[in-house]
Amino acid sequence: MEKLTGACIIGQSGGPTAVINASAQGVIQTALKADCITRVLGAAHGIKGVLEDKLYDMSQEDPAELDLLQYTPSSALGSCRYKLADPDVDDTDYKRILEIFEKYNVRYFFYNGGNDSMDTCNKISKYMQKVGYECRVMGIPKTIDNDLNGTDHCPGFASAAKYIATSCMEVWHDAHxxxxxxxTVVEIMGRHAGWLAGSAALATWAGCGPDLIYLPEVDFDMDQFINDVVSIYNKTGKCMVAVSEGIHYADGRFVSEAETSATDGFGHAQLGGLAVKLADIIKSKTGAKVRGIELSLLQRCGS
Structure with missing residues (x-):
């Protein structure tokens, strides 16, 4: 592969985590030392910063401040949830990106995020190839869902898993x-991947976690769910359940009652209300005291 000489842009996208800045730090500090990279630019709020020509010159930053990124949570450069259109349908954004790349002679583009961010990388890379502009486009994995193809783990998952496990342990003690x-029904993030809900098993392994865990990879059966909960409750007088927000019926419908309430910038249904819905169903069937707990975005921010 031919060695390219030019500037680079690093951007962050999607939900921030406790460790995303450590990945940015690695790119920025390495790029500043690379002889083939003439300038290191940070995009303000992800791809939107590129489109709006809002770029930070990272060489002007205090090296000591850059060192601190390793221990700083959230997204230091700012983030976004911006979906690029199909270039065959609307190439407006891509022409603008090419204009910015040519303006600064950008030959390396790094984008730190999850599945949707990798989609952005793929689209930009293919467009640059199509128009004949030489540029290396690289995705940097980040997602608490831990579901990026080709990776054995994603930065952000471990800190979220730790938060979920410790939270479940604390809820267990509160209930007992x-x-x-x-x-007790605990709702955990994960639209299509069950790694986060599965991490609740760490609390069970320690002796104080969920009795039942439901993942989106397995079709959900409401009757079986009720039978499982009632069986454990009748034996012990307690039952703790961890459910992924993305559990769905065999026909693909989300169990969450709030599945159509809103969508994010990429058109994904914003799920929620599942724990309360299941808690109400269990209460109506058993008459037991039931509570639903949603850990919400604290799962992503926790460390």
């Missing part, structure tokens, strides 16, 4: 201080 029966 009472001598009355109780069913």
């Amino acid at each position: 201080v009472y001598d009355t029966g109780m069913v």
Whole structure:
């Protein structure tokens, strides 16, 4: 592969995590030392910063401040959820990106994010090849869902998994201080991947976690769910359940009652309300004291 000489742009996209800045730090500090990279630019709020020509000259930053990125949570450069259109349908954004790349002689583009960010990388790379502009486009994995193809793990997953496991342990202890029966349903992030919900098993392994865990990779059966909960509750007077927000029926419908309430910038249904819905169903079937807990975005921010 031919060695290219020119500037590079690093951007961050999607939900911030406790460790995403460590990846940015690695790219920035390495790029500043690379003889083939003439300038290192940080995009403000991801690809939107490229489109709006809002770029930071990273060589002007205090090296000591860059060192601190390793221990700084969230997205230091700012993030976004911006979906590029199919270039065959609307190439407006791509022409603008090419204009910016040519303006700064950008030959390396790094984009730190999850599946949607990798989609952005793929689209930009193919467009640059199509128009004959030489540029290396590289995706840097980041997603708490831990579901990027070709990776054995994604930065962000471990910190989220730790938060989920410790939170489940704390909820378990809270439920077991009472001598009355109780069913607890904990809703965990994960639209299509069950790694996060599965991490609740770490709390169970430690002796204080969910009795039942439901993942989106397995079709959900409401009758079987109720039977499983009632069976454990009748035996022990307690039952703790961890459910992925993305559990769905065999026909593909999400169990979450809020599945159509809103969508994000990429058109994904914003799920929520699942724990409360399941808690209400269990209560109506058993009469037991039931509570639904949604860990929400704290899963992503926790470390």
